[in-house]
Amino acid sequence: MVVDPASNWPLFAEKAAELLEKDKVAVVFGCWTSVSRKSVLPVFEKDNGLLFYPVQYEGEESSKNVIYTGAAPNQQAIPAVDYLMKDVGVKRWVLEGTDYVYPRTTNKILAAYLEQKGVKPADIMINYTPFGFSDWTSEVAKIKAFGSAGKKTAVVSTINGDANVPFYKELGNQKISAEDIPVVAFSVGEEELSGLDAKPLVGHLAAWNYFMSINSPINKEWIAKWHAFTKNPKRTFNDPMEATVIGFHLWVKAVQKAGTTDTTKVIAALPGLETSNLTGGIARVLPNHHITKPVYIGEIRGDGQFDVVWKTDKEVPGDAWSDFLPGSKDIEADWVNLNCGNYNTKTKVCSGQNYK
Amino acid sequence: MMHRLRWILHATICATALALAGPAGAQPAGAPDPAAGTAAALPGDQRLAALLGALPEASYADKRTLIEQMLALRDARVRALLQALLDGNLDVRAADNRVFITAPEGDSGEDLRLTDPLSPAAAVTAPSDGLSKIGVNNQLRKELRVALAQFDLSSPDAGVRLAAVKEMLRAVDDAGIAVLRERIKIESDTSVKREIRVGLALADLDNGDAATRRAAVAAVADSLNPDVYNRLSAMVQSSPDGSYGEADPAVRAAALASLRAIDRSRMLYSGIQTLLYGLSQGSVLVLAAIGLAITFGVMGVINMAHGELMMLGAYTTYVVQLLMPQHIGASIIVAIPAAFLISGLAGVAIERGIVRHLYGRPLETLLATFGVSLILQQAVRDIFSANNRPVETPQWLAGSLQINEVLAITYNRLYIIVFTFALFLLLLLVLKRTRLGLEVRAVSQNRAMAKAMGVRTEWVDALTFGLGSGIAGVAGVALSQLTNVGPNLGQSYIVDSFMVVVFGGVGNLWGTELGGNALGIVNKVLEPYSGAVLAKIFVLIFLILFIQRRPRGLFPQKGRAADG
Secondary structure (H helix, E strand, O other): OOOOOOOOHHHHHHHHHHHHHHOOOOOEEOOOOHHHHHHHHHHHHHOOOOEEEOOOOOOOOOOOOEEEOOOOHHHOHHHHHHHHHHHHOOOEEEEEEEOOHHHHHHHHHHHHHHHHOOOOHHHEEEEEEOOOOOOOHHHHHHHHHHHOOOOOEEEEEEOOHHHHHHHHHHHHHOOOOOOOOOEEEOOOOHHHHOOOOOHHHOOOEEEEOOOOOOOOHHHHHHHHHHHHHHOOOOOOOOHHHHHHHHHHHHHHHHHHHHOOOOHHHHHHHOOOOEEEOOOOOEEEEOOOOEEEEOOEEEEEOOOOOEEEEEEOOOOEEOOOOOOOOOOOOOEEEEOOOOOEEEEEOOOOEEOOOOOO | OHHHHHHHHHHOOOHHHHHHHHHHHHOOOOOOOHHHHHHOOOOHHHHHHHHHHHOOOOOHHHHHHHHHHHHHOOOOHHHHHHHHHHHOOEEEEOOOOOEEEEEEOOOOOOEEEEEOOOOOOOEEEEEOOOEEEOOOOHHHHHHHHHHHHHHHOOOOOHHHHHHHHHHHHHOOOHHHHHHHHHHHHHOOOHHHHHHHHHHHHHHHOOOOOHHHHHHHHHHOOOOOOHHHHHHHHHHHOEOOOOOEOOOOHHHHHHHHHHHHHHHHHHHHHHHHHHHHHHHHHHHHHHHHHHHHHHHHHHOOOOOOOHHHHHHHHHHHHHHHHHHOOOOHHHHHHHHHHHHHHHHHHHHHHHHHHOHHHHOOOHHHHHHHHHHHHHHHHHHHHHHHOOOOEOOOOOHHHOOEEEOOOOOEEEHHHHHHHHHHHHHHHHHHHHHHHOHHHHHHHHHHHOHHHHHHOOOOHHHHHHHHHHHHHHHHHHHHHHHHOOOOEOOOHHHHHHHHHHHHHHHHOOOOHHHHHHHHHHHHHHHHHHHHHHHHHHHHHHHHHHHHHHHHHOOOOOOOOOOHHHHO
C-alpha cells in the first residue's frame, strides 16, 4: 500500500484514516515533516494504529502509537554541537534556520544547551528565513561579519530543503570556506546532494546517524542489494531510508514475538527489541518509543558523499523530552512502566495520553 | 602489503631504512609516523619519495606531520603535489600503492592522466578504476593553503603574491612572520608591501616595547582588515578590574582614534553594500516581472502560468548544459536565445489555444492559465522527476568582486544587475522604436481603431504574448543561477512578479523597473534590523497601503487608454 499525500497536511490525516479504517493496515511507515506527523497523530491515536516515523525531528513528543526511528535532538543536534565545541574549538555560534517548528524547537534547545556550557548570549546569533528563501546576500554577509570577530565561528543550519542550494552557493560566492566558518547541517544528506552541484559545499559538515559511505560489511552488502533492486548503480541511500529499514526489521521481530499483527500486542512487544543497524551497531527500542542510534559527523565530498570525521563511541539512546528546556526537563516518557508519554517526575502527573 | 614493501625497497637504498620502514606499512595510522623518521636519514629525492609513500595510509594528524616534513625539503615539486592534494587530485593506485597527480583526460570522463609527482615530465593515461583519492579535512586544507602561499610569495606575479600574503595572514605564526620580514626587504610592489606591513604591525602589537606598539598602531590606522579591528578593540577594552588590554595610555588613545576612523569607513561601505544588495534583489524582481509587465501590463491578460514559463527557461538551461557538458561557461550564453524561443513558443501556444478565446473575461483567463500552470508543473515532474535538477555555475559567474576588505559583491549578482538593465533597455527599444512595438501600443490603447487602421490584431496579440513569455524564459535562465531548478520555481516568483507590476503601475515598463528596484532596496534596508521574515511582511504591508492611496501604482497610465 503506497499513498502520496503530496506534502498537503490535511490530506495526510485523511489518507491515514483511509489506511487505518478502510484498508485496515497493520502498520504504517512514513511521514516526512513534523507538520505531517502532527496531522496524522490524532488519527493514529484514535484508531489505535501503528506508525514508524523515520525522520530526525525536534523531540518534545512521545505517542503510544508512534515509534520514532529517526533522531531526537540529543541524537543529532547536541552531539554535533559537542563536536564543534571540543574538536573544532568553536566559540561563536550562528543558529540559522527556516521559520517553522523543527528549527525553532531545535534552536531553542541548542541555545539553552550552549548557554549552559558557558557560551555568552552575545556569541550566539539566531536567525530565521522563510521557506524557499533564495536571496541570501545580506544574510550571508551578516554571518561573515559575525564570524570575523576573531573567535572561531560555526553555523548550525536547520535550513530546510530548497533554501539550502542558494545558501551554500552564496557562501561559496562570498568566499566563506568550510575552513573559516564551517556549516553543520541537519537536513542535508546524500539524496539532497544528488540534486545539486556539490563542489561549493566541499568540507561543510552534516550530522546524521547513518552515511552511505560508511565502510561496514553489512552496509556494503545492503548498498549492493539496493543498487540491484533499483537497477541504478548511482542511486543514493540515506539516513531516513536506513531508519525505515530498521523500523521494518523491528516490526517483523515484534510480530514474531507477539505472534499476531494486532496493534496493541505489537506495540507492547516492541520495547526492548533489538536489531542491527546498517553501520554495525544495535538499534534497541526504548520504553519511550525512541531507539538507540550512533551519531556520525561527516564532511561533504565533491561527489556528494560524506567522509566521517567523528562518531560517538556507542549508540545514544533517544530522549523524547529534552533535558535542556525548562518546560520539558522534568518530563519523561515511558510506555512500559508508567504507560505514559508525558509524565512529570516532579508533580507525578501524566498529562496527555492516558490509557488506564 | 607485498606491493608496498617492494615499493619501499625501490625507494630506499640503505638496509636500516628498510627495516624501519617495515613497521610503517604494518601500522599505517596511529603511532606518530615511523616512516617520516626514516626519511630524515635519506638524501632529498628518496626522502620525498618515502614521505609520499606514507601519505595514503596516514591518519589526518600524521598527514599533517608528513606535509610539514615535505615543506622542509624546500623542493619545487612539493608545490604541485600539495596543490593536487588540496584540489583532491592526488590519488593512490591500489595495485602498486604508487601516488599520482590526476587530471581528467578525453571527453568520456573515464580516463585519467596520471603524473608522477616525483618526475612531472612523464605522464600516462589510464582508466580511473583502481585509483582512490587521498582525503583531506578542513584543518589540513587550511594548512595546505598557508603552505602553498609560502611558495607563491616568490611568484613573479604581484597579484599572486598579494593573495599569498593575505592567505598567510589568516593564520599567522612566528615562522610566517619571519618569512614575511625577509620578504618585505626585497618586495617591490606597493600593495603587497602594504599588506605585509599590516601583517607585521599586527605581530608588533604584541611587542613588549610601547613605542613599537605605538608605531604598529599608526601603521594599521587605515586598514579595514577585520583582524586589525579585533586587535584594536581588544586593546581599548577594559576588564572588570579596571585594567585595559593595552597598558600604555598614549598607545590606547591612538588605538581608539584608529578604531573610530575604521568605524566611520565601515559604516560608509556597509551602506554602499546594502544599496548594492538591494539593487541585486530588485533586479531579480524586475527580471521576474518584466515579461509580465508586457502580458499583464500591456495586454491586460492575467497570466498565472507566467512563473512556469520562467521555469521552462530554467529547465532549458539545464538541458543545454546536458548537451554541452564540456562548455559550461558558454552554455549560459547559448541558453538565453534557446530559452527565449522555447518559452516564447509555449506562450504563443497558450495565447492561440486558450487566452484568445477568453479576451474580456479576466476571471476565466485567470482560472484557465492557472490550469495551464499546473499542467506545465506536472509535465516537468513527469519528464525530469520531482527532484531539483543541478545546474552548474560557470567559472566566470562564481566568486565575488572584492573592492576592499569590507565591501564585496558577488559576480552573479553584479551580472544580474547589468543583465536586467540591458534587457529592460532592449524591451523599451522594441516597444518604442519598432513597428511591432507601435502596433502593440496601438492595439492595447484602442483595439477597434487599430483594427480599422489595418493592424492584424490577432497576430499582434500572439506576438506580444510570445514576447512577454520569451522574456520570462530568459529570466528563467538567470534564475537558474540563483535558485533551485525544480517544478516549484515558478510558484515562488509569481506573487512577487504581480506585486512589482501592480506597484510600478500597470502598462508602464519604467514603473516595473523602478518599482522592482525600490522594493528590493527597501527589503534589504529592513532585513538587518527586522530579519528576513518580518522584512518581507513589512514590504507587503507597505505595498497594500500604497495601493490604497494610489490604486494605479507609481506611474499610472494617463489619457483615454487608462479608462478602458
